[in-house]
Amino acid sequence: MDIRNCPNCGNMFQYVGSRICPNCVKKLDEDLQKVKAYLDENKGATVAKVSEECDVSVKQIRRWIKEERLMFAPGVDTGLVCMQCGMPIASGTLCDKCAAQMKDGFDASVNRNNPKPQPSKPKSSDSSLHLSKYK
Ligand SMILES: [Zn+2]
Numbered sequence: 720m721d722i723r724n725c726p727n728c729g730n731m732f733q734y735v736g737s738r739i740c741p742n743c744v745k746k747l748d749e750d751l752q753k754v755k756a757y758l759d760e761n762k763g764a765t766v767a768k769v770s771e772e773c774d775v776s777v778k779q780i781r782r783w784i785k786e787e788r789l790m791f792a793p794g795v796d797t798g799l800v801c802m803q804c805g806m807p808i809a810s811g812t813l814c815d816k817c818a819a820q821m822k823d824g825f826d827a828s829v830n831r832n833n834p835k836p837q838p839s840k841p842k843s844s845d846s847s848l849h850l851s852k853y854k
């Protein structure tokens with residue numbers, strides 16, 4: 720049995736693949752619903768404001784954004800930046816531009832790996848000439 724200390728509440732719990740205890744998983748889920756509901760009513764709210772109003776840590780909100788479980792309005796400073804170019808982003812880990820580039824790069828590398836067309840076989844028209852010598 721793998722018993723761990725929950726980093727969130729400090730309680731011991733049986734580890735089943737989640738970083739935190741089942742109680743905290745449940746609480747976090749409720750917090751996420753609360754934050755989502757708040758953002759629905761307050762479009763354009765900042766991370767700091769949501770953190771204050773919903774009593775959820777900024778760190779936790781950023782984690783949800785990275786996990787793409789939470790979406791802020793475009794232009795809201797989430798404190799997250801594109802890991803490729805450093806531009807502020809609203810969700811995930813890449814800005815739209817870099818995400819598109821990443822996809823293009825992937826497509827290009829796939830094309831590069833395609834086998835080249837076989838070179839056409841050398842003409843064998845004169846081989847009959849050579850053979851005719853031995854006739
Ligand atoms: Zn806990």
Ligand SMILES: [Zn+2]
Nearest residue numbers: 801804814817
């Ligand atoms: Zn970028």
